[in-house]
Structure formats: structure tokens, C-alpha cells
Amino acid sequence: MSAQIPIAVRDRVSERAKQALDTVAKFVEEDCIPADAVFEAQIGTGEQRWNSHPAILEDLKKKARSLGLWNMFLPKGHYKESPGFTNLEYGLMAEWLGRSRVASEACNCAAPDTGNMEVLAKYGNEAQKAKWLKPLMEGEIRSAFLMTEPQVASSDARNIEMKIEKDGDYYVLNGQKWWSSGAGDPRCKVYIVMGKSDPNNADPYRQQSVIIVPADTPGITIHRMLSVYGFDDAPHGHGHITFKNVRVPAANLVLGEGRGFEIIQGRLGPGRIHHAMRTIGAAERALEWMLARINDPRKTPFGKQLREHGVILEWVARSRMEIDAARLIVLNAAIKMDEQD
């Protein structure tokens, strides 16, 4: 199994990354994709799917780790234990991870943990790293990211309203969040929460702070898991959560009051590359399915195989062009990010 790299960026990928990429490709094709159906079955149906922790995932995590495929997402320089790949290099790997439902988590590269680990690695202090970053990087716990709110237009992050108020050695949180990704998983132990600590600051980009909230803190209520474009995403979960006088130690604040907007932007940048590349991997796999389908000799509508119908060949050609264009655009953006780091 040897992964193809677009020729325009090939020389920018180190030999070490090329080898890791080939290992990822082989692991995804031979271990993860066959595990997808097992994973689905182990989740089950009905309410139990929110309490499941499919055993196959732990097997895959062990295998991934033994192959050296662990936390590849963490950019070099951000943390001492980073495997040291560039955004371009991990982007290429993320494409492969996107081909399988379980591959990202198997390599401890699943959102929102990746972004949350980046926040802690880049902006957290030593105590925060020891308590939360370490178990996340070990894959022992999972995390959720809480930014979006139901009552405001959260696509403009200046609008969020969750209150973060100082009260002695504590901060007290009041408000609500939804589409809180990761909140449904039974192993989710910690939330990275964005809110407003200084809502009247004249600078609208200095009103926000980011704070670490243990998932079991009193005052937190998870009301339901939302569907994603109408689809269920158990056991991951996008939660609707209310906070009522939720008290956390002041030491849980990340970087400092008023630094929230800056942290969130830093968090979202690499995430955009990761999501885009995983989606491209999913698109490649969809194209492979289409190719398999149109080559099925049993399917002969109107007297010829699907692959002999010109309209269908045009679908294939368009898909090929769109995927190739998207990949180059995203990888070019990844290189730009690498140069800015």
C-alpha cells in the first residue's frame, strides 16, 4: 500500500513522513475499513448506543500505537511529545484517516480532541497540561468543545453569551451551549468552553475567555444529543447543554482573561485543514464505490453496463476533477500554515 502524493507538493514531504503515510494507508485499508462494520455493530441501537465503548476501537488503538501512528496531528514545535509532522504531512495522512469511520480515533487524531489538545499544548500552563493534556494524548479520556449557542448567531463568535464571572478563586459559568461536539461519549471527561468574561469590553475581540470545565462539575445538564444533517452520530454526540452556577477553580482559565477569541482562532486553523482532508478521503472512497458500482456486470440498464453510459462517465470525470482540485487547494493552504508557524 503506497499513498499517492500530488506531484506539486511531493518534494516538501520528508522521507519519514512518506513512510508514516504509507503505514497510515496500509493500516486504514487493512485494519480500519474492515473494522467499520464491527464498530457499527458494537455500538448497537436505541439508548445503549450512548453508553457504548466499542471494544474494536481499543484493539485498533493498540495496533496504531505499535505502528507509531499516534497523535500525528500535533504540529511540530507545539509540544515536546509531538511526532513532529508538518500540517502538509499530517494533512496527507488525514485524507487516509477520512476513509474510515474509526481510523481517526484509532490514531488518537479525532476531533474535537485534536483541537482541544492543541489548545492545551499551545496555550496551557504546566499544571493544565499534566492534568488534562497528558491523559488526552494517551487516549485515556476524551473531551468536548463548547462554543456554539442556541440563542445567538454563533457563526460570528463575538455573539456568544455564556457568562464566565470571577468569584474569589473560582469562575462561575451560566448559559447554554449546543452542537457541543464530543459531549455524548461516555469517556468524555473535560470540556473546553468559550464564554464571555468581560462582555462590556470596548474591543469585541477581548470580551471572551476559554476555560477548562470537568464534565462532572455540578450545575451542568445535558438535555439531548442533536442530529447532524438529520443523521445520528452516536456515540460521539453533539449535545445541548445548560450551565447553572457551574463553579470551576480560577486556575482552569487558559492563557488569561480576554484571550479567548485569539485561542479559538488558533484552534480552528489547523482543524480546517484536518476536516477538509478527511472529507477528501471520504470523497475518494465514495468515488471508489461509484467505480465498483458502474463496473458491476449484473447491472445493465437499457442494454449496457453503467460504465458504458456516457452520462455516468461524466459523473466520474467531474468527481475526479473536483476532488483533485480540492486536495491541491487544501494542501496549498496547509503549506501556507506551515510557513507561518
Add this chain to the structure above:
Amino acid sequence: MSAQIPIAVRDRVSERAKQALDTVAKFVEEDCIPADAVFEAQIGTGEQRWNSHPAILEDLKKKARSLGLWNMFLPKGHYKESPGFTNLEYGLMAEWLGRSRVASEACNCAAPDTGNMEVLAKYGNEAQKAKWLKPLMEGEIRSAFLMTEPQVASSDARNIEMKIEKDGDYYVLNGQKWWSSGAGDPRCKVYIVMGKSDPNNADPYRQQSVIIVPADTPGITIHRMLSVYGFDDAPHGHGHITFKNVRVPAANLVLGEGRGFEIIQGRLGPGRIHHAMRTIGAAERALEWMLARINDPRKTPFGKQLREHGVILEWVARSRMEIDAARLIVLNAAIKMDEQD
């Protein structure tokens, strides 16, 4: 509640149909749409959703019947008990039914029963009508339609392979079907099945027959319900079903051997109008939701309400144009069908 009719076709709608249309509109808005959430809750989750028969639906059926809204789909002339609306007139009503998940069944106008009732009304003999059409028209039972097969390209109906072989006073069926709509409902008592009774006939449009198969006939196995574009559609169901030596009386054949293709084409014509108009109703409701959303005063991304963002107004305008164009195209086709009948 007064339903709007495109001006171009208004004069073709009888006063009686206009009144019925207004009654449909009022019933959908005031009774059915509020019942949608109750229906969802009564279905439940997990396996039980395939055994549910939501009580709210029986309430709505009673109400619909008391309003005279029953079997409106059955074209005039096809059957003595038809309410006598044209395809144009019922098309306008179907648009309203499409706004609610429960409205079509509440008026006994839900697929695939509608098409199956048309087959029986138009092509069935008196015994077939007495036994199957009557309870279907009363809403006492439901039915499924079995045409598509997994192993062939069923979009070209000449390809289907289900065997229908004469054996004395019986026909014996062997083969498999999927996307068999309606097969999941616990009240589904009868299948309308298309298969091949004369696979070697030189005329590829004379090889097929349509036969009535009671759902409880030995040899039938339902393997699973398929999702529809990834969505669950319990309790309706699109089944994967195998037939192994399924014996039904020869009297169950509809119209005669070799008439299957003709029957199916006759069945699908009005169905295309119904599905299209229901979809247009759903699109109208989606547009209403979009309008409600963009007028929400709490949502102010980048300093202004959603309705003040030009890009979003363009979405509204395009949606308006697309829905209006689609409606006129479909209603024009309905009138053409009315004139051909």
C-alpha cells in the same frame, strides 16, 4: 385557511375541488402539522418502531373522513367510489399533504397504497376488488409494492427476474426484492408483485405479470429494512424480501399474463404527479422555515439580521423561483394526464 392556486390553472379547478382544497389546507395546518411530533414520539426508538401503530393516526383518519377528505387521489372514472377529482385537483391537494409527515396517510392517500389501489381499481376483477381494494379504501389494512430487485438494474424494469410460474391452479414465485416500500408496517397485509411469467417472450414488454400476494404467504422472508438516503423511515419500511416457492392462487393474477409492464406504467404515471406535488409542499414548508429563521431577531451575525444579508435573500429568491417553476411544470403534466384519461 385558503389555498393559493397558480393563476394559469385556476379556472380548471372546480368549485367543489376548491372547497375541498381549502379543507385540506386547514386540516393539514391545524391538525396534521401539530400531530407530526406526537406521531414521532408514538413511534418510539429501537426495534419497537417497526411494531408501532401510532394512535394519533387513527384519530386523524377519523377527522379526515368526517371532513370528507378520503381517497381523494383515486381519479374519477376509475372506480365507483372515487371522490371524482382530476389529477390537477388532487395534485393541488397533494402539495398540502406533503407539508406534514402524517397528512397523506390520515386521508388514506399514502404511497404505496395509492398506486396499489389504482392498480386494483383499474385492472382488478370484482373478486380482487372485494377482497383487497375494499379494505385498502377503508384504511383497514396497508400494502406494499414489490418491483425493484437487488441483483439487476431495476431502473430498466425489463430486467427484473422474479419468477412467476404456473403450477396447476397456482402461481409459484421465486426470487428476491428490495426497496419494497410499505413492507415494514405491521398493518401491511398484501403485496402487489411484479415478476416474469414469460421470460423468453420475444417482446421484452410482454414477459412480465403482476400478481397479488398476501403478506403472510409461506415462503416469504423479510431480511431487513433499508434506509432511504441514509435515513430511517420506520414504521413505513423499505424491505429486502426473498420468495422461496411462494404459492398463490392463479386467481390472484391481475389482468392476465404478460400485462405486467403495461400495468406498472399505468400505476407509475399518477404516482409521479403525487410524489412531485408532495415534494413541492415539503419545499414550501422548508422555505417557510427559512423565512422564520432569517427573521429571528436574536440571530445577528456580523452586525445585522440574517434577512439583511444579501446572500441569504438570494437564497430565498432562488427557492421561490425553483418551487414556482416546479409546481407549474407538474400541474401542466397533471392536466395533460387528465386530458388523456
Add this chain to the structure above:
Amino acid sequence: MSAQIPIAVRDRVSERAKQALDTVAKFVEEDCIPADAVFEAQIGTGEQRWNSHPAILEDLKKKARSLGLWNMFLPKGHYKESPGFTNLEYGLMAEWLGRSRVASEACNCAAPDTGNMEVLAKYGNEAQKAKWLKPLMEGEIRSAFLMTEPQVASSDARNIEMKIEKDGDYYVLNGQKWWSSGAGDPRCKVYIVMGKSDPNNADPYRQQSVIIVPADTPGITIHRMLSVYGFDDAPHGHGHITFKNVRVPAANLVLGEGRGFEIIQGRLGPGRIHHAMRTIGAAERALEWMLARINDPRKTPFGKQLREHGVILEWVARSRMEIDAARLIVLNAAIKMDEQD
């Protein structure tokens, strides 16, 4: 030659209009389309094309008139000499006129004369009608419409700046116009001009007036003819024109000061139907050309005729759908306009 009418609107078309429509169709197919190439040749090239008055056009006008095809656009009720067709009926004729470059003018139904005649017929006084409407309706002269201006965003007609100032028994015009349609034709004798007579009126829709300006009034300078989407449209012409102290009798004002916006809106409504239907006719003819092309037995790329390539059949199908949808949308709008008149 029998013109097809969409079934949904057929019953709204009078027998008289159906006969006229068939006459239009025959005239366009047998006389106008063959004349298109002659017309092009008679225009010539270089500067002379702006001084040409192709003889073929006068022949066609005589023929059209003898067939009773003259001024069909003028809505019933607007003027005593209107042939009395509805917007729907003329819309169907305009589709046929749109198939040929010369057909509209041959029937005295060419823009911008049509809109200008409507303005005079609907809003002009008797003296204005006698002097300008009469020769326009006889096809003896042509006219131009001057609204758009280079220095403002004219798509919002409130922005126009051409000054119309009272000076005793005269109005004096100063400013500039472009895309002034019809200004290139050597037979263009009169301009219908929109400008501002009361630029400081608190109501932005009462600042404008419409005034009749003879094309040979001193102070008018035509600078050049603009191309239309890069194409030359001689001898019709879209002119860039400046007005320097252009004096016209006060009696040339239409309807009254401050009525300009109202007049222009009244003028544009039917024009939108006419342009749209002519464009649909042009699209139908383009589709006919495509069909002729794909049936050319000499063109066999990759081993089969163009009509055997599925991708090309999809183009045909999409074209068919788009044209049919557009026609229904426009005709429905025409009926709406007929009911409002």
C-alpha cells in the same frame, strides 16, 4: 404551421388569438427566418451598417400587415387601434417572433418602440399621440428609450441624474445617457427620456419625469454605439449620448411632473414578458439547431453519432426542461398581468 400552446393555458387563448398565433408561426418560419441572412447581408460591414435600412425589412412589413400581424403587442384597452390581444396571447406570439432576428420589427413589435408606444398610448395626451404615436404605430419612424446613465447605478432608477428644468414654456435637459436602445437606427426620430425634474423632492419616487425629445433637437450629441455583451447590434444601436441645454416645448412632458417613476414601471412590466418570451423562442430555435447537429450522420466522434452519446442526450433533456419551465413561469406572469389590467 400550427403553434403549440402549453396545455395549462390553452383554454385562456381566444380562437382569434389562436388563428393569429398560427399565422405568426407560419410567417416567421416561411418568411422571416429565410430573410435573416438577407438582412445581415444588406446591413453590410464597417460604418455603413449604421446608415443601412435593409430593403428586406420593408417587404416583410408589407407582408405582415397584409396578414393582419401588426402592433399585436399593444394590450387591449390601452388604445383604440389596439388589435386587442391579452398579454398571454401576445406572449405566445412573441415566442415565435423571437425565433428570427427580423420578425419583431416586421410586425412593428420591436423594442424599444413597443414600450415607447405603450407609454404614449397609456399616458400621452391627444397631441402627443397624433404627433408621435401615430407614425410609430404605422412603422414610419422608430424611437429610442433613454434611462440608463454612465455615472450612476441605474439599475436603481432613483439614482438617475439627467436634469429636466423648467424655463418658461420649455424644459431644458442637461446630462448624459448610455445603453440608449434604438438610438443607432437612422430612422430613429424621437427619444423617450427619463430625468429628474424635482431632485430634492422628499419622496424619491416623485423626483422623476418623462419627456418626449425629438432626436434632432440641438444640444444632443451621440458619441458612440456600445456593444452588447461584446456583440455588435447594428443598425439598432445602444448609444452613449450627451445633452447640453437641450430645449423642448413644455407640452412634451408626459402625464405631468413627478410622474416619471410611475410611467417607467408601467412601461417595463409588459416589456419583461415580451423579452422573456422572445428569448424562449430563441432558446427553442437553439435547441432545434442542437437537434439538427446531433443527428448529422457525418459527425461520429469516438465511433458513434452525437445523438448516441449519453452526455449529449442529457444536454437535450435539460434544455427541454429549462425551456418548458421558463415558458410556464412567464405565461403565468402574463396571465397575472392580464387580470390586474
Add this chain to the structure above:
Amino acid sequence: MSAQIPIAVRDRVSERAKQALDTVAKFVEEDCIPADAVFEAQIGTGEQRWNSHPAILEDLKKKARSLGLWNMFLPKGHYKESPGFTNLEYGLMAEWLGRSRVASEACNCAAPDTGNMEVLAKYGNEAQKAKWLKPLMEGEIRSAFLMTEPQVASSDARNIEMKIEKDGDYYVLNGQKWWSSGAGDPRCKVYIVMGKSDPNNADPYRQQSVIIVPADTPGITIHRMLSVYGFDDAPHGHGHITFKNVRVPAANLVLGEGRGFEIIQGRLGPGRIHHAMRTIGAAERALEWMLARINDPRKTPFGKQLREHGVILEWVARSRMEIDAARLIVLNAAIKMDEQD
């Protein structure tokens, strides 16, 4: 003036090419774009435009040559006098050339001469190079490329029918061509012609030959210049040309009988990169014009500047994405070509 290079490919561009690219950018912006209008005026209108040779072009050619911008298209290795740029490097330059109508010819990089020079440089013998390649590379003459034919589907080049028959020391050509690019220019002295020398060869890719035909050979008739998508392209010209017993020395054959398909494919490859990159340059310039337009403070439809209308900003964003994606796709293809050479 410093040209921007997509970051993904930047490291593959030599310092020498980067300097040349900056020189091209400066030359196009400061000399060529201002010359475009002069060029248009010097062409004139009417028939004379086919006999024009705008003086401004010779001035620009002198300037380009003095800047070392000459024949940059000719790939390194193909010819001793090649400036030695890669396809990637020249592709980046071609983008700049595409911003101006005159820039490509000013640098002796205009189609179809570029492809014709490649044919001669790569496949021609020394005598052919001395006689035709040399004056082409010096910009002393121009050339045309004759492949497409009116009576067959030329998009499948196997279909062409022009006869090339051996007759002693001569080849005799009979047939017709159209869309023969470059044939209109008064300085066009030579045609590169593809035809069939062995129409019955069992291998459909060995039936063709390419031959050099002086433009003044007896038996050649140019019937007219075709428009391109309805636009005039004088003085370049896309001719409709017939060949009647056109005799050329056998020594004019390129590479050998039956090598025509191979030569043409080799010719078209780099041409696709060139055309695509020039088009991207034209698109960039169109986007600049759009930006200038939407920032015009005098244009304020509906109360705000064009740049404040969200719909228009979406056009800008989409244009930006489409151009960037296209550029990366084409440059990636250019690198692929460089590696294969």
C-alpha cells in the same frame, strides 16, 4: 512589480525563472496592457483589419527582446536556442501574458506559432528547421495550424480526411480545413497540416501524417474567416480553407509517414498548459475589473456601494476560489509534464 507564485510550487521555480517572471509581469503591466487599446485602434474596422500589421506590436517585440523575454515557451532540451524554462516556469509567465491581448505575440509566444515551433524543434530535420523554425523563432513570419475539418467530427482526430498522397518527389493534398488558426494574418507564411497519408492502415493512429505547406502554394483557397464564439478575432483569423491538388516537396513531411497522430499529441500537450494559464491570467484581470467596479463610489444601487451588497461579495469569493483552484490544477499538470519530459 513582483509576481506571486502559489506557495506549493514556489520551491520548484529557479531563481532565473523568478527574475524572468517578474520581468514579464512588469512588461505586461507597464507596456502591454497600455498598448492593448492602441493595437485595437491600429487594426481598424471592415476588411482592412485583415491586412493590418499594427506598428505597436513591432515596438513591443523590440522591447521584449531587449528584456530577454523571447520564446520563453520553448521547453528546455527541445532546441539549442531554447531559453530553458520548465513547463511550470513558462506556465507562470503565460498567466501574465494572458492579461493582455498583445503580450503573447510581443514575446513571440503566441499560438499557433508556439505549437508549430515545438513541432519543428522536436520533430523537424535540420533543413526544415533552417527554413521555417528560424524565421518563426525570430518573429519574422507567422504560421497557421490546420487540423479541424468541417465535414467530420474533428474532436476525434482519427476522423480527419484531408488526403496526403505521394506523387514522385511530391505530396499532393486535397480536402478542406476550418478553424485554421492564424490563417488570417497577412504575415502567415506557412501551414502545419495534418492529413491522412494511409487511410486504410489497420491501426487508426498510424493513418495520419503532418506536412509543412507554404501558404502561397497554388491550389489553396481561403474562403472566409470564422468568428470565435460569435466574436471577431482579426487579424489573427480562423480560416475555412480548401486544398485542390496542392503539391509540396516530399521533403516537407515531418518525421515520416504515419507519425502524424503522435506529433499532434506531442504538440497539444504543452499547448493545453499554455492556453489554460493564459486564460487564468485573463480571469485574474477580469476579477480586478470586477473589484474596481464594485469599489466605484459613484455606483450606489439601493443605498449602498456594490461592495457592500453581500451577493456581490459572494461573486468575488467564488471567483477567487475558482481561479486559485484552476491555477493549482494546471501547474500540477505542468510539473507532471516536466517530470515526464
